[in-house]
Amino acid sequence: MFLGFVAAALCGTGLLMLPASGAVPGSASFTDALFTAVSALCVTGLSVVETHVYWSTFGHVVILVLIQVGGLGVMTFASIVGLAVIGRFSFRSRLQAVAENRSQDLDSTPRVIGGVVLISLVTEAVIGLLLALRFWLGYGKDPGEAVWLGVFHAVSAFNNAGFSLFPRNLEGFAADPLVCLPVAAAVIIGGLGFPVLVQLRRAWRKPLRWTINTRLVLWGTLILLPAGTVFLALCEWNNPQTLGALSGPERLLAAFFMSVQTRTAGFSSVEVGQMEPLSWLGMDVLMFIGAAPAGTGGGIKVTTFAVLVYAVAAEVRGNEQVTALGKALPAYAARQALVVVLVAAGVIAVSTGALMAMSSYPMDRLLFETVSAFGTVGLSVGVSTALPVAGELILVVLMFTGRLGPLLLASALVLRERRFRYRLPEERPIIG
Template sequence: MLADPARAGGRVVPLLTRRPAWQRRSDRLQHPAQVITIGFAAAVAVGTGLLSLPLATRSGQRAELVDALFTATSAVCVTGLVTVDTGSYWSGFGQAVILLLIQAGGLGIMTLATLFTVLLSRRLGLRARFLAQAETKSLTLTDVRGVVRRIVLFSLVSEAVVAVVLTTRFATAYDAPFGAALYDGVFHAVSAFNNAGFSTNADSLIGHVTDPWINLTVAAAVILGGLGFPVVFELTRYWRRPELWSVMTRITVTLTVTLLALGTIVFTLAEFSNPRTFGPLDGPEKLLAAFFASTMTRTAGFNSVDIGAMRPESLLASDVLMFIGGGSAGTAGGIKVTTFGLLAFVLWSEMRGETQVNVGHRRIPPSNQRQALAIALLSVGAVATATFLLLAVTPHRLDVVLFEVVSAFGTVGLSTGITGSLPPGANLLLVLLMFAGRIGPLTLASALALRDRNRRFELPEERTIVG
């Protein structure tokens, strides 16, 4: 304790006291990135515990810890990779747990926590607003509560509409009992909107490859959920006035449409005559299957054809699309189309010799450029390292292993069929990849860094040869 040298009434006036240890430890967890990381980790832990109960499996036996952990992580991180079949291995209770984990992971642990705070106390502290801002990618703090409410309402309404369409289709076209049709409709609606890719069918949606009602409805839910909430809300306000769109909305919409079209073309050409995928389909059905495959590689995880039977060029195209992912602040994964778009504009500006990076009539700050570069390089490093390790412990080919790694890191959930046969160590590596891919490489790194460190000096400048 420090004391003022001036005394009042014979008393020492304290100026500074040492705070208790528990307060100092609490200060270390003030960064939103850290709290979000811990929140997702806690959800994974709770999900693992629930799925480890005998009640969670159809056999009544406890699930293997690796299977429970893998499934819980895949659900919370809205990935869709599985080591055991969802419909036949997990009981109704287990599937309900998976569905709740998908919903929680899609909306965001911090978004749900903020909503409960608003409903229970009608108050929202500054720290809670910062946490909600970090999770929802809201650019201002003043509207966080409104954003959270709209996120939840929009998500639930979208899932309900998709569930109604799917339920009606399952009941009328496939003669499913209403209860079973409703259950499958709700499960696939929540899984699709949150870009999770979990299915109660052992073959995902292969049995519905020629059904446009199911394919297009699921694809629409995936695209809508993957655009990102800020983009969707902005489009609802200014959909007739593109000149008022923000940079994020312009990049997201433009690249989403472009990548969907390119993916459809590539898959159509690569798989057109493949007898194990598109070969038996007619012309319109080939286009439908190609569009569905292009949409699902944006981190959804459903498949209407056998991924393991695809040609190498299709797998490579899928790797690229899965790595890019979907929109920021949405339920999609990958490095995000905004990251990819910003890097493309940086490259274009550098090739033209411009000192500033401009998108439309806006200038992109250097901090945004560095963030995009950091995310891309960290992601490339994670994928390369994980691919090397999996190649060392499994007998599979490079293209198959790379596909599995990118699918996990991009929280996509597509698989060539090797997930269930991987050794426990490889599955644990995929768990880490799914977690890192959902939280985000930069967010995860920030969470571990404790605090930002600013240098109080600058070094002399010196240019070096590049290239």
Template sequence: MRRGAPAEKFRHPAQVVAIGFGTAGLVGTGLLSTPMAAASGVPSDWTTALFTATSAVSLTGLAVVDTGAHWSVFGEVVIAALFQIGGLGIMTLATLFTVLLSGRLGLRARLLAQAETKVLGMAGLRRVVRNVVLFSLLCEAVTAAVLTGRMMVGYDESLGRALYIGVFHSVSAFNNAGFALWPDSLTRFATDPWICLPIALAVIVGGLGFPVVFELLRSWRRPRTWTVLTRITLVMTVVLLAGGTLVFLATEWRNPRTLGALDDPGKLLAGFFTAVMPRSGGFNSIDIGAMYPSSWLVTDLLMFIGGGSASTAGGIKVTTVGLLAFVIWAELRGEPSVNAGHRRLASSTQRQAVAIVFISGTLVALSTYVLLVLTPHSLDQVLFEVLSATATVGVSAGITPEVPPAGRLLLVVLMFVGRIGPLTLGSALALRERARRYELPEERMIVG
């Protein structure tokens, strides 16, 4: 095939992933722009439709309008379909359809699915994709059943309405989308463990990452056999959840506008829930805008870190932070290589972790500056919003509906980039990868 042919231009799997998510967002924008998508019957403006569609397919949850009031049932179903597609992954769905239609996978289809699911090996990819879909649907079904029962028993909802609420929020929770059908998210259920705990558990499981979940299911009785990925993910997840809960409880315990208005069991539940959601869940059971600035700072850090690799969560990922911790420890000890869990970590993985942090940090800094110029809001509010979009979290300081159109477009770009990942976007823009066939002489620089 001659150089520059269409098949040659888009041969990199990362390019197709980016195009796939972009196409899904544009299709969602078109559907949400129709009159039947709005509760009023009046078509929504294109910026509102684009922002909502991108927020849904990128699993962010930021909204410029009240989801339950502005959108019709059709519009809400479109939004739910978008974050289900975003959660499973465009390429995972495409691979599943290929399996169903042809019963076998070609090399190109395997590569595309591998780029989305982050599978390290190509063997058994068809089984992996099938398990991803089945596990996702099972978790969503269990969560929906609990929520449906609670809405019927505790809030006198009809079976149809309770089932609709249960399915919508279970899919939103497992996929870390953060969309809710109430204008105050889940603050009205802040002390209800039958609502908050199933949603929090679904967010945690969805944010672990499918490779980790499947390894735990296979060998949960043999922790010594766990891979470094699983160990780092679990340790970092527990540390962040426990640390975040303690910090929020200590900081907000007497705040009358957040935890201070609840009884002690309610404070514990809301504190835990608040620690879970910044790692990409996106729901809130207390008023985020009423938290103290110190709590905002902790939330910023949790949002930037995010969840597990190959998960529905966003952020730079806990594995990236854990890997860099090992790199720093090895450097402090003067060791020539980085070891973790009786394994030597590849230098390419270390460079990738450094690149992710640098690119993400630079993107956040530049975007914060631009949004500060475009809006009259304070630095802590703008930084909070930018991090929520970049890390595809969805919690808001309350300024999203007030952002001008230019600022909304910036947040749309951040949500899109945050979903497919900085390195995936970078490789998608590169036409080809070049292997260096020589090495230059080494020179040591002064660092620090």
């Protein structure tokens, strides 16, 4: 999977360096093309150039394809191509798709991949149609241009990418629910994760059959989205540079939209760089948590956060076993969650420190940018475009790490599992 993402990123970089990809004569630099390709493939949305004016229509198509491939997953996409070419899945393809989609049944892999593709295409088609009609009838765009804008933003939204073809992203539509709500719906659906979407499609009337993963994702989403909306509304309500310039209902719409984007999409209906530092801190937390596993979102994943919350609750209560929603969680689940959080926090801390050493921006802005890159969110306070090449490469590594996941990336680099034939004597240190 790691090598597959690297190969796809290099192919995208090569295509974006072609003269046809640029809106002006000449080709893009290697770093600009690499950053954009990785950002699109890792469905992040960060950019060091202005997408709508820097790239040509061909470049926009390349970015759109990279977003779709990255959202579906490189291994899943390769399996689809293999099925189309030779008419069947190879055993290796099944193993890779199982790892990428977090499936547990090897025999059902073709069915799972079919469900993933169907959900993706149907959601993107519906959202694209709604947006195209709005751009055509509401904003006077030509039918062809309206369809292209609708399709691009629908694919970008469902895959939690956040790339936009409008100046200043979607700030011009902050007060338009017919644009903001379809985009937010696509982001939420994509952020639920394909295992959850496939199960809901098959058994949405039978909640008792839902797995613990599905229930944790749904409960986490229902809690975090309203909490983020209320938090951002309270922090930004009277800020004239963000929500303060809107009416009451429009402020609630913008607060909800921005709360949705912290689930790892990168669209913005207000200028993030003008938000209050307290808002940035809260958004850092939401971006760090992220969306659901095996989906188009990033972050440590809402299930990882939920497992740690239940582990803390069990320890405080003195329970030997960690339980969640009427189920007992295996001991290794809490260990894996702890490792993911610590590795992610360490990577973000080191990256933020490195950026502080090579730029003059304050820590709160740099921390926001690194968390956004690691969480494959794409929201920016305007730092990415002003970083030196070394800083851009740090963000590239962060986007790769966030998309693949700390444990997966570490496993791919180690390439083997260590087994010990002995056990050391136990001794308990003082904790806390």
